[in-house]
Amino acid sequence: MSSVESTSLLRGEEEDVSGSVPVSAVSSVPEILSDVDKEVDGVNLYMLLCIVCACVGGLMFGYDTGCISQVIELLSDDLGHYLVAWELELITSSTSLFALMGSIFAGISADRYGRKVLIAVSCVVFILAALVMALSMSLAWLVLGRSLVGLAVGVASTIVSVYIAEISPPRYRGRLVALNSVSTTGGQVLAYLSGVAFHKTTNGWRYIVGLSGIPPLLFLLVMTAVPESPRFLFMNGRVDEAKQVLLKLDPRVDVAQVEEMVRQDLSYKDANNGVDDSSLARLFSVPANFRALVVGCGLMAAQQLCCFNGFMYFSVSLFAMAGFDNPFAVSLVVSITNFVFTWGAVKYIDKVGRRAILLRSVWIMVVALIVVAFAFTTIDPSAIKNATNNDSGKPGSDSEPDGMKILTVAATIVFVASYAIGLGNIPWQAIEFLPLDVRSLGSMFITSTNWTFNTLVSASFLHLLKWLTGTGTFLLYAFFTLLAYIGIYLYYPEVAGLPLEKVNDIFKQGWRGLGKRGVVL
Template sequence: MGELQSNSPLLGTDTSTVETLDLNTKMYTETDENGIEETGTGVFAILVVCAAAVGGFMFGYDTACISSILLFLDQSSSFDLSAEEKELVTGITSVGSFFGSIGTSHMADKFGRKRVITICCVVFTFAAVQLSLVNTVLAMVVGRFIVGLAVGSASMVVPVYISEIAPSKIRGRLLVLNSLTTTGGQLVSNFVAYFIANQKNNWRLMFFLSGIPSLLFLIISGFMPESPRYLVLANNYSDAEMAVAKLYPNATHSQVHSKVVSIMDDIQQNQDKHDLPVHIRLFGESSTKRALAVGCALMFYQQISSFNSFMYYGATIFKSVGVGNPLIVSILISGTNFMFTFVALRYIDKVGRRNMLLRTVWIMGVALLISAFAFFNVGDPSNNNGWSSILLIASVLLFVASYASALGTIPWSSVEFLPLESRAPGSAMIAATGWLTNSVVSATYLSMVKWISLPWTCSVFASICLAGWFAIKRWYPEVNGLSLEEIRHVFANGIDINYAEKLKRQENDSLNEEAGLLN
C-alpha cells in the first residue's frame, strides 16, 4: 500500500504508513469501516443530493428546450431555418455530447471529478449566454456543439462522482433523484416556453434561461468535497480523510481512517487490471465483451426508438399537422414522461428489468402504429371530426408512458453488467453509443418525414421497436437480485438470460432441503 501523508489530521504523529496499521490486529476494525454508515451524514451529503438534482435538471432542460426554440424561430424574423438546418442545430448537440462523453473518463481520472464538473458548468453557462446573442446559423451551431460537450461530459462524470461520494444508504435515492430531475427539467422547460411564448425574442430567452441550472450547479459545486476515491488515487490521503470526515461529521477518527484504508485496499487489489490499456480491459475477456455488447445494444434501442424526436421536434410536428396549441401538447408529453418515470422507479426492482422491458416495448411499437394511422387522417377535412387529433395525441402519450416505464431508465443501469476494472470506460462507451445514435436520429428525422411522410416515418420506428422487443427477449438477461459478483456469471458462457431465476430456484431448493433435514 502507498504511504499516508504525515500531516494527516486524523492520524497520530507516530503513524506514517498504512503498513503500520496492522489490520489483522484490528487497530482499525471492519466494524469501524461499516459503522461509519450508521453515524449519519452531514451538510456535504445534502450538497451531493443537490448536485444530483441540478445536474439532472440541467440535462433535462436542454434536451427539451430545443423543441420550443425551433417553434419560436419559425415565428421569428431573425431566422428562417430549413428542415436541414433545424436538424443540424438539433443534432450537433448530440455530436458534441458524444465527444464529451468519450473524453470524460480520462479527464476525471487526471483532474478530478469535482474539477471536471466545475469546468462543465462554466462551459454550459458560457454557451447559454453565447446562444442567446447569436445572429447567424453558424454561430448557433457552434454554440449548440459546445453545449453538447458540456452535457456529454456532465452526463458521465456526475454519476461517477455521486457513486463514489454518496453514503450507501442514500446512493439509490440519488440515482432515483437524478432520473426524476432529468424528466422534471424537460417538463419545466416546456412550461417556461408556454409562459414566454408571446414575449419578444422568446427563443433568445429560452437559450439564456438554460444557463441558470448550470450556474446553480457551479455555485453548489464550490462547496462540495472532491471524491475521496479520486483523492486516494492521487495519493492525497490527508484530503481524502478530510472529505470523508465532512461527509460523516459524527464519525470517530478511527472510523474515518478505516474508511480511507478500505478505499486503498480496494484500489490496490484491482491496480493490475486498472493499469491495463482500456481496449484490453474492455475487449480482453469474452464475458466483458458480451456484457458491453448487451449494454450498448439496449442504449442503441433506447435512442433509435424515436422518443427524443418527439422531445426535439414535437412542437414543430404537431404544428405542421394543425394541432391546436403545440406547446400544450409538448407539456403533456414531458408531463407523461415525468409521471411514468415514477412507475419505473417503483416497479423495476420488484418486477425486474427484463420483465419491465418485455411488458412495455411492444406497446411502444403498437402506439406508433396507431400514431401512423392518426397522422394519415389529421388534416384531412373529409375524415377529420376531431377524433383523429385526439387519437394522435393519445397514441403519442401511450408511446411516451411505455417508454418512460422501462426503456427510458433501464439502459443507464447496464453499467452494472461490467466488472469493476471495466466499469468507467465501459460506461463511457455505453453513453457514447446513446449520443451517437441520438445524433443520427435527430439529424435525419425531419428529412425522413419530408421524404416518406409522417405516417410512414412512424411505421418505420414502430417496426424498430417491435424488432427490439424480440432482441430483448432473446438476449437481455435478468439481473434483478444478483450481486455485482454474481452478474459476472451471467456472461461467463454466452448470455444466460435465466441465470437469476436459476440461482433463486437453487437457493429455494437448498432452503427446502435444510428445512426437511430439521424436520
C-alpha cells in the same frame, strides 16, 4: 451505515433498495451545506444535497433537450430567413454530435481530473452556451451555441451517474443514480413551461435559451461545498482527503474500517485478470467485459431508435402538424407525463427488476408507435411541409379530425409513459455490468453509443417525415423498437440487488441463455 455497508460503498456493492428517498428540486443550496449531518430516511442529508447539486448536469441535459422543440417553432425569420428542414436538423443534431465528443473526453479524463472538476467544467460551458444562443443573430451562431451545449451535455451525462454511484450508500444506490434521470425529465418540464410562458413574447426563444444558464451558475456558487468522489481520491493516493469525505458522507463510519476500505479498493484496482494492464485491453479482451459492453451499448442504441427524442426535439412541430392551436401546452402535458413516470422507475427499479420493467414496457411502446402511425394517416401533407420547413410563421393547421387529435395525444402519452419507466432510465444503469477497473472507460463507450444514435435520429427525423410521411416514419421506429424487445428478451439479464462485483459474473458464461440468467425476483 454499518461497517459492512461502508466497505460496500467503496467497492461499489449494491443491495436491495427499500423505502423512498425524498429529493428537493434543484435550485439553490445554502452555504451551510458543508455542515449538514442529519439524515432523511437513512440517507445523510449532506450526501443527498451533494447528489442534488450534481444532478444539475441531468437538469441541463433535459432542459436543453426540451427547449429546442420550443425554439424551432418560435424562430420564425429571426435568424434572417425561415429555416428549412436540413437547417432545423442541423440545430438539433449538432448538440448530439458534440455530446458524443464530450462523452469521449469525459471517459478519457474522468480518472485523471476527477468527477467534480468535470461537472464544474460542464457547468461553465453550459453558461457560455446560453449566452451564445441567446445573442445569436445567425444560424451559424445558434449552431455554435448548440454545439457548446452538446459538449457540456456529453460530459455531464457520462460523469454524473458515476459520481452519484460512488458517493451513495449501497442500499440506496439504484434509486439515487436514477434521480439523475428524474432531474433530466424535470429539466424537460421546465423547458416546456418556459415555452408556454414565452411563446407569445417577441424573441421569446432567446429568453428560453438564456434561462438555461441559471442552474449551472448556481452549481458553481456552491461547488466548494460539494466533495470529490472518494473512490477517485483513493485511486489517486489522496487517502486522508478520501477519509474525510467518507466521514462527512456518513459520520458513523469507523476510522479503522475506512483504512480497510482503502486497502481493499487499491488491491482491487491493481488486479488485471492476467490480461495486458490496460483498461482498453481488458474491456475488449476479457469476454465477460466485452459481452457486458455490447449489451450496454445495445440498450443505449434501443433507447434512441425508439424515436423518443424525435418526439422531444420536434414535439411542438408534431402537434402543430396535427392541428393543435396550442402545441406548446400539449407538449407540456407530454413532458409532465415523462417526469411523473420516471419517478415510477425510481420507486420500482430495484423491487420489480430491470429486465421485468423493460419487458413489460417496451412492447407497449411498440403498440403506441403503431397507433401514432395510424393517427398520422389523416394529416394533410401540406402540414408536414410547413412544420418541417418552418415557413408557416405560426403553428396549427386543422389538419387532423378532432378524434384523431385525441388519439395522437393519447398514444403519445402512453408511449412516453412506457419509455420513462423503462428505456428512459434503465440503460443509464448499464455501468453496473462492468467491473471497477474498466467502468469509466466502458461508461464512455456506452454513453457514446447513445449520442451516436441520438445524432442519427435528430439529423434524419424531419427528412424521414417528408420521405416516408408520418405514418411510415413511426412504423419504421416501431419496427426498431420491436427488435429491441427481442434483444432484451434474449440477452438482458436481471441484476437487481446483486453486488456490483457479482454482476459481471453473469456475462462469463457466454451468450446463450444470457437473458435468463441472474436474479429471480
